[in-house]
Amino acid sequence: MIKSEHLCKRYESLTAVDDVSFEVRPGEVLGFLGPNGAGKTTTMRMLAGFIAPTSGQASICGHDVEQDALAAKSCLGYLPEGAPAYGEMPVRRFLEFIADLRGLSGARRARLGYVIDRLQLEEVLGQTIDTLSKGFRRRVGLAQAIMHDPPVLLLDEPTDGLDPNQKHEVRTLINEMARDKIIVISTHILEEVDAVCTRVIIVARGRIVADDSPQGLAAQSRYHNAVSVRLERPEHLTAMRAAMAALPAVAEVEVSDRESRLTALPRRGSEILPAVSELAARRGFALKELHLESGRLDEVFRTITA
Amino acid sequence: MRNVAIIVRRELGSYFATPIAYIFIVIFLVLASWFTFYLGGFYERAQADLDPFFSFHPWLYLFLIPAISMRLWAEERKSGSIELLMTQPVTLWQAVAGKFIAAWIFAGIALALTFPLWITVNYLGSPDNGAILAAYVGSFLLAAGFLAVGSFMSALTRNQVVAFILGVVGCFVLLLAGYPMVIDAFHSWLPQTLVDAIASLSLLTHFDSIEKGVLDVRDLIYFAMLIAYFLIATAVVLDVRKAE
Ligand SMILES: Nc1ncnc2c1ncn2[C@@H]1O[C@H](COP(=O)(O)OP(=O)(O)OP(=O)(O)O)[C@@H](O)[C@H]1O
Ligand SMILES: [Mg+2]
Numbered sequence: 148m149i150k151s152e153h154l155c156k157r158y159e160s161l162t163a164v165d166d167v168s169f170e171v172r173p174g175e176v177l178g179f180l181g182p183n184g185a186g187k188t189t190t191m192r193m194l195a196g197f198i199a200p201t202s203g204q205a206s207i208c209g210h211d212v213e214q215d216a217l218a219a220k221s222c223l224g225y226l227p228e229g230a231p232a233y234g235e236m237p238v239r240r241f242l243e244f245i246a247d248l249r250g251l252s253g254a255r256r257a258r259l260g261y262v263i264d265r266l267q268l269e270e271v272l273g274q275t276i277d278t279l280s281k282g283f284r285r286r287v288g289l290a291q292a293i294m295h296d297p298p299v300l301l302l303d304e305p306t307d308g309l310d311p312n313q314k315h316e317v318r319t320l321i322n323e324m325a326r327d328k329i330i331v332i333s334t335h336i337l338e339e340v341d342a343v344c345t346r347v348i349i350v351a352r353g354r355i356v357a358d359d360s361p362q363g364l365a366a367q368s369r370y371h372n373a374v375s376v377r378l379e380r381p382e383h384l385t386a387m388r389a390a391m392a393a394l395p396a397v398a399e400v401e402v403s404d405r406e407s408r409l410t411a412l413p414r415r416g417s418e419i420l421p422a423v424s425e426l427a428a429r430r431g432f433a434l435k436e437l438h439l440e441s442g443r444l445d446e447v448f449r450t451i452t453a
Numbered sequence: 454m455r456n457v458a459i460i461v462r463r464e465l466g467s468y469f470a471t472p473i474a475y476i477f478i479v480i481f482l483v484l485a486s487w488f489t490f491y492l493g494g495f496y497e498r499a500q501a502d503l504d505p506f507f508s509f510h511p512w513l514y515l516f517l518i519p520a521i522s523m524r525l526w527a528e529e530r531k532s533g534s535i536e537l538l539m540t541q542p543v544t545l546w547q548a549v550a551g552k553f554i555a556a557w558i559f560a561g562i563a564l565a566l567t568f569p570l571w572i573t574v575n576y577l578g579s580p581d582n583g584a585i586l587a588a589y590v591g592s593f594l595l596a597a598g599f600l601a602v603g604s605f606m607s608a609l610t611r612n613q614v615v616a617f618i619l620g621v622v623g624c625f626v627l628l629l630a631g632y633p634m635v636i637d638a639f640h641s642w643l644p645q646t647l648v649d650a651i652a653s654l655s656l657l658t659h660f661d662s663i664e665k666g667v668l669d670v671r672d673l674i675y676f677a678m679l680i681a682y683f684l685i686a687t688a689v690v691l692d693v694r695k696a697e
Contacts, residue, residue, distance in 0.1 A: 240463075244459065
């Protein structure tokens with residue numbers, strides 16, 4: 148379990164992390180979101196025992212990150228922001244170094260081969276890390292983090308710089324590991340939240356401003372249960388728009404001209420899908436597309452962190 | 454202990470992964486020979502010993518040792534790899550010791566490669582090999598003292614050039630404190646006990662006595678304390694500033 152109690156980090160005049168408390172349990176994949184400079188990396192660094200909090204405590208698997216640092220670090224796989232590594236080392240030597248520090252000997256040494264295989268690093272094993280592309284560098288960082296099969300993973304922007312195939316690979320990997328581990332990832336890619344996270348914490352200016360499931364967050368969106376339609380015949384657009392806006396449960400109708408799409412936003416708590424589809428049928432407007440939205444995370448993110 | 458060994462191995466591998474290590478060794482050997490044969494008048498003295506060789510070591514090390522030590526922590530901090538290292542199950546102590554020992558071994562390799570000089574004096578005459586061995590030990594300890602100072606300076610900054618300059622200045626001060634000219638300058642206005650105290654803090658005083666072929670326990674204790682002091686200071690600085 149990860150436990151963070153009233154963590155604070157102050158730099159001179161700036162409070163980078165301000166009274167952050169949360170707990171994460173096995174099986175949870177926590178997405179740590181927030182605008183640039185919100186304090187995500189700073190929080191992760193404190194959890195990883197790299198910087199000391201100004202006040203507050205944190206523990207990993209019951210080990211206090213300051214008092215019992217070595218035990219906490221042993222339970223933890225950590226990918227620092229930017230995936231720093233020893234640039235002059237060849238990938239294989241670097242991973243062997245990590246395996247040595249993690250005490251992987253005897254049968255457990257097989258893990259090294261598994262990790263190389265899993266992150267598809269064979270082709271770059273002999274290359275020095277400085278000469279790797281950004282994505283490969285990130286994958287070496289991930290390999291390093293999961294080397295000892297830790298029960299807790301802290302990954303700071305794990306998919307930054309990866310190509311779509313590799314993003315998919317890494318998300319599959321996270322999903323596979325998710326069952327019995329605690330995983331915290333920070334990311335700016337909101338689709339990742341839907342793909343891997345079971346829970347989301349949004350921080351802004353060092354404070355937690357939301358802590359919810361992805362579905363719960365989406366439900367806060369203006370677009371939650373909104374209905375968007377595309378018409379067969381563009382000339383019906385104006386009439387359909389007026390008719391939709393006249394429905395009692397509809398709060399507002401938005402038009403996106405580029406795709407001639409109409410989106411009806413419901414009043415709080417109302418269901419408008421049946422009304423809209425019935426309306427189109429009654430007025431004889433043929434629909435190319437009818438779509439119920441669950442909510443837009445980017446919009447919620449903007450509203451919460453503004 | 455196991456972790457220290459792992460770190461030492463990685464560090465040494467990194468020294469030899471770039472041409473810098475070889476360049477360093479070549480420069481060291483060329484300068485050491487040049488000092489010995491030209492400045493030291495090795496042949497003119499017509500004595501089978503290595504005094505001219507060892508007496509220049511403090512000045513040779515003054516620039517060469519900070520060149521080794523400058524990257525110790527400055528580079529880790531600059532590249533961010535310190536975050537990776539310090540979040541492995543490794544204590545700050547193991548990291549400080551491991552990196553220091555690796556640098557010391559590297560300096561030792563460079564020093565050991567001067568063995569042809571030793572063979573030469575043995576070929577030319579019959580020197581006091583015990584004294585030569587003591588002088589080698591003294592030189593090796595001197596390198597360690599400089600490296601400990603350099604390690605501390607490297608922990609103070611992310612910039613290797615700054616670390617180098619601080620290293621040279623730090624070592625220079627420690628050397629000068631024992632230089633006769635400086636001691637004399639102090640004599641005029643400081644009580645004798647204080648002057649002696651300053652002189653006894655100097656690397657030069659202790660190196661000179663070992664270089665004469667006498668391995669005194671007091672000199673060994675001096676080096677051990679100097680090294681321990683600066684390594685502790687390194688760890689303290691890193692503990693506070695590693696993330697900056
Ligand atoms: N060593 C430091 N000294 C002073 N301020 C710092 C230091 N480290 C971080 N900060 C400040 O703390 C704040 C939080 O930074 P942090 O790196 O945690 O943000 P983040 O949420 O990870 O942002 P991003 O999404 O850009 O990675 C920022 O305003 C940053 O400038
Ligand atoms: Mg960050």
